[in-house]
Amino acid sequence: MTTTTKPAQPVTAAPPARRSGPAGLALRQGRLEIRQFLRSRESVVFTLGFPLIMVLIFASIFDGEIAPGVSYTQYFITGMIATGLMTVSFQNLGIWIPIERDRGVLKRYRGTPMPKWVWFAGKVIMVLVTGVATTALLLAVSVTLFDLNLPTNATTWLTFGWVSALGVTACTLCGIAISSLARTSRSGSAVVTPVSLVLQFISGVFFVFTNLPTWMQQVAALFPLKWMCQGLRAVFLPESFGADEPGGSFELTRVALVLGIWCVIGLVLCLTTFRWTTRRDG
Amino acid sequence: MSDDVAIRVRGLRKTYGGSVAVAGLDLDVHRGEVFALLGPNGAGKTTTVEILEGYRGRDAGEVRVLDVDPADPTRDWRGRVGIVFQGTGEFDELSVAEVVHHFAGFYRDADDPDKVIERVGLTAKAGARTHTLSGGQKRRLDVALGIVGRPELLFLDEPTTGFDPEARREFWELIRDLAAAGTTIVLTTHYLDEAEALADRVGVIAGGQLVETAAPHQLGNRQEALATVSWRTPDGTLDSAQSAAPTALVAELAARFGGEVPGLTVSRPTLEDIYLTMIGHR
Secondary structure: OOOOOOOOOOOOOOOOOOOOOHHHHHHHHHHHHHHHHHHOHHHHHHHHHHHHHHHHHHHHHOOOEEEOOEEHHHHHHHHHHHHHHHHHHHHHHHHHHHHHHHOOHHHHHHOOOOOHHHHHHHHHHHHHHHHHHHHHHHHHHHHHHHOOOOOOOHHHHHHHHHHHHHHHHHHHHHHHHHOOOOOOOOHHHHHHHHHHHHHHHHOOOOOOHHHOOHHHHHHHOOOHHHHHHHHHHHHHOOHHHHHHOOOOOOOHHHHHHHHHHHHHHHHHHHHHHOOOOOHHHO | OOOOEEEEEEEEEEEEOOEEEEEEEEEEEEOOOEEEEEOOOOOOHHHHHHHHHOOOOOOEEEEEEOOEOOOOOOHHHHHHEEEEOOOOOOOOOOEHHHHHHHHHOOOOOOOOHHHHHHHOOOHHHOOOEHHHOOHHHHHHHHHHHHHOOOOOEEEEEOOOOOOOHHHHHHHHHHHHHHHHOOOEEEEEEOOHHHHHHHOOEEEEEEOOEEEEEEOHHHHHHHHHOOEEEEEEOOOOOEEEEEEOOHHHHHHHHHHHHOOOOOOOEEEOOOHHHHHHHHOOOO
C-alpha cells in the first residue's frame, strides 16, 4: 500500500472510467459473464460438449427409421437441440447463480449503483450467445455427419427462431427462479440436474415420445421441454411426421401457448422469490 | 439533519423470529469521523451495519444515512456509500484488474481503477485471478471495490480479520489516508487495539443497544480510573494498592525501600479491561 492520499477534489489530469449508459452497462455485464463462462473450462465442456457427445454416441448406436423417411438420429438430434437450449439457460443458471450468491458476488453487485436489471441482462446475453453457439455446433455436426436437413423456407426458419427464443426465455426465467431453492453453492446442481435429466427422459429426447406410457406423456406435457422438442420437430422433420405426434399434428399453437405460460410462471417466480443474498445473510 | 451528520439512528429495533438482535439502538456518526463499533459476536453489530448499508429491513426506528433512509436506497445513494463486506466475494475466473475496472464502471465519478489497485497494494497481483490471492490479498481487493467509487461514507465490517500483524499495520495506514481525505468511516471490529489505533470515537454495542460512545481513551472513564501500583514486599509476597496519585505512592515506596522498589509496576485498566466490564464479562 502506498501513502498517497486521496485527493479531496476530483483530479483533472486522469479522467476516471466513465459510467456507460444503460445499454452500455448491459453489454459490459454480458461481456463479463461470457468471459467468466469461457474461462471455466468445465462449464464450457459440459454445456457445449454434452449435447454433441450424446448425439455422436446415440447416432452411432441407433440407425433405424422410426417413420417413413424419418431416422431415429434426426428425431434424437432435434431433442438434443432442445436439451442444449435448456442446458445453457435453465441448468447453467440454476447451478451458477447459487454459487455466485454463496460467494457474495450478488450481494456485492447489490451494493453498487448498478441498476438491478443490468445483472439479469448480463445473464441473458450470456445465455443467448452460448445458446446460439451450442445450436450452431450441433447443427453443423448433424448436417455434416448425420444427414440432418436444414429448413428450406422462411416460414420454417421463423418457426425455428420463435420456438428457440420462447423456449430459452422460459428456461432462463425458470433457471433464475429455481436458483433461489438452493441453500448453498453446492446444492444448485443437486436441485437442477435431476429435474433436467428426468425431463429429458420423459419429454421425448432419448425415446420417441409416443412410445412412452401415456401417464408419462401427460406429465411431460406440463413442462416446457416436451413442447420445445415438438416445436423443433416441426422444423427439422418432414411435415408428414406431424401425423405421428400425440396430437396428430405438431400443434405449434399449443407449443407457443405452453411455452408462453412458462415464461409468465418463471417471471412471476423470479420477481417474487429472487434473492441477492443467502438465507443466512438474511 | 444538519450537514455534519453522516448517520443518525434513533430507536432502531430488529428481531429474528423471537430473538431480539437490535433493541432500541441510538447512534450518531459525524461526517469525516472514523467510528468503530465494538461488541461481542451476537451483540447486533452486523445486523445494525447491514441495516445502515441497506441490506436488511428494520422493525422500528428512524435511520438516516447521508440523509437517505437506507430501507429505500436510491442509485445515487449507493454511489456515495462504499461497503467492504465481512465475507469475501470471489470472482473466480476474473483477474484483480478486470474486477476493479468492471466495478468502476458502475460509478458516476469512479477513481482510476489502476490507482486504486496500487493504493491497496495489489499492483503486482493485478493480472492474477482472484481465486489465487491469499486471504489478506482478497481482503485488499474487497477494499479496492469498496473505495473505487470514491464513497463519502465507507463501511468496513471486521476488515482485518485473518491479517498478519504487518498487513494490519498497512491496512490501518490506508484507512488513515482515507479518513485524512475526508471519508467518513464506520468500522466494526473485534480488535480493541484496532479501534484504539483508528477510531475518533468508539461505540460499544451489547445486547442490541449502544451501551457507551466515547473517544477510545475516555471509554468507561478510563482516564479517570485508579492506577494499580504493585511491588514485592521484603518477605517476597506481592503487594498492591489502587491510587489516584500513583506517583506519590511510588515516591513513598522508594523512600521506604531506600531506593529501588522490587518488582514495581504501575498500570491502568486497558481498553480491553474496560470493554470486558462493559459487555458484562467482568
